[in-house]
Amino acid sequence: MDVTRFAPSPNGSLHLGHAFSAIVAHDLARERGGRFLLRIEDIDGARSRPEIGDEFRADLAWLGLEWDEVARQSSRLASYEAAADRLRAAGLLYPCTCTRAQIAAAAKASGPEGPVYPGTCRGKDGGTGDAAWRLDVGKALALTGPLQWADDLAGVQRARPDLAGDPVLVRKDAPASYHLAATLDDAADGVTLVTRGRDLFAATHVHRLLQELLGLPVPRWRHHPLLVEPDGQKLAKRRGSPALRDLRLAGEDGAALAESLRAHRFPAGISLGTS
Structure with a gap:
C-alpha cells in the first residue's frame, strides 16, 4: 500500500x-x-x-x-521554522547574502539548478539581515555518514548532495525553500512513494540528507x-x-x-x- x-x-x-x-x-x-x-x-x-x-x-x-x-x-509555516531552528542550533545553517549575479560570477561549476554555490558566506561573521539560510552540506555529511535512497526506476542511489553545493533552506522571500518544505510535508502527510519528474532527480539527494538530519521517515521515489x-x-x-x-x-x-x-x-x- x-x-x-x-x-x-x-x-x-x-x-x-x-x-x-x-x-x-x-x-x-x-x-x-x-x-x-x-x-x-x-x-x-x-x-x-x-x-x-x-x-x-x-x-x-x-x-x-x-x-x-x-x-x-x-x-505549515510553524513546522518549517521549527526545523530551521533545529538545524541552526546544530550549527548546520549559515546566513548568505549573495545575489544570483554574485553566485554566477564566483561559481566554479554548474549543477542541475544552475551555478553551484561556492560557499562564499560559509564561516563568515556578520549580520543575518536580508539573508537566505544555507545548509552546510559538508558539516552535515560528517554527522550522517554515507546515505542511500531508492528510486523505483533507477534503482538504489548513493546520496551525493555535495555535488550541488550548499542549498538554500530558508529563502529571503519565503519561509522555506522547496527542499525544506517538500521534505517536511511529505513526512507529515505520510507519503511513502514520491513521484515526480526527472528534472527533480538531483533534489532528492538533498532531501535524503534532510530526512536523516531531522529524523524523518524515508520514502521511495519514482522520477518519471x-x-x-x-x-x-x-x-x-x-x-x-x-x-x-x-x-x-x-x-x-x-x-x-x-x-x-x-x-x-x-x-x-x-x-x-x-x-
Whole structure:
C-alpha cells in the first residue's frame, strides 16, 4: 500500500505535463490500494494565487482522478521554522547574502539548478539581515555518514548532495525553500512513494540528507520522464504550454485525454523525454 501525492504551486494553470505527473501518482496509489493526496504548495510569495486552487481541483476532476486533500503549505509555516531552528542550533545553517549575479560570477561549476554555490558566506561573521539560510552540506555529511535512497526506476542511489553545493533552506522571500518544505510535508502527510519528474532527480539527494538530519521517515521515489516539446524543452507554465483549464472549458473530454496520456499517446508535437 502506497501513499502518493500531487503538489502543484498556484502560480499558474496546469498543463499536460502536470496532468501526466498527477495521473502517474494517482494510478500507482490506486493499483496498490493506497491513497492519492493533493497538496497545494502556496508559499511562493506574491506569485501564489489562492483562487487557482479551485482551478486545480476542477482540472483533476475533469481528468477523472479522485484524491484526498491535505493541508496547504501556508498552514505549515510553524513546522518549517521549527526545523530551521533545529538545524541552526546544530550549527548546520549559515546566513548568505549573495545575489544570483554574485553566485554566477564566483561559481566554479554548474549543477542541475544552475551555478553551484561556492560557499562564499560559509564561516563568515556578520549580520543575518536580508539573508537566505544555507545548509552546510559538508558539516552535515560528517554527522550522517554515507546515505542511500531508492528510486523505483533507477534503482538504489548513493546520496551525493555535495555535488550541488550548499542549498538554500530558508529563502529571503519565503519561509522555506522547496527542499525544506517538500521534505517536511511529505513526512507529515505520510507519503511513502514520491513521484515526480526527472528534472527533480538531483533534489532528492538533498532531501535524503534532510530526512536523516531531522529524523524523518524515508520514502521511495519514482522520477518519471517529462513531456517535452519539439525542441526537447519540458512543458512549462512560463513557456505558455497549453493549459488544462482551456482544454476543459473548450469542452474536450478529460477522461479520454487521461487515457491517452496513460497510453503515451500525446498531442502532436509533444513526446516523452528520454533523459
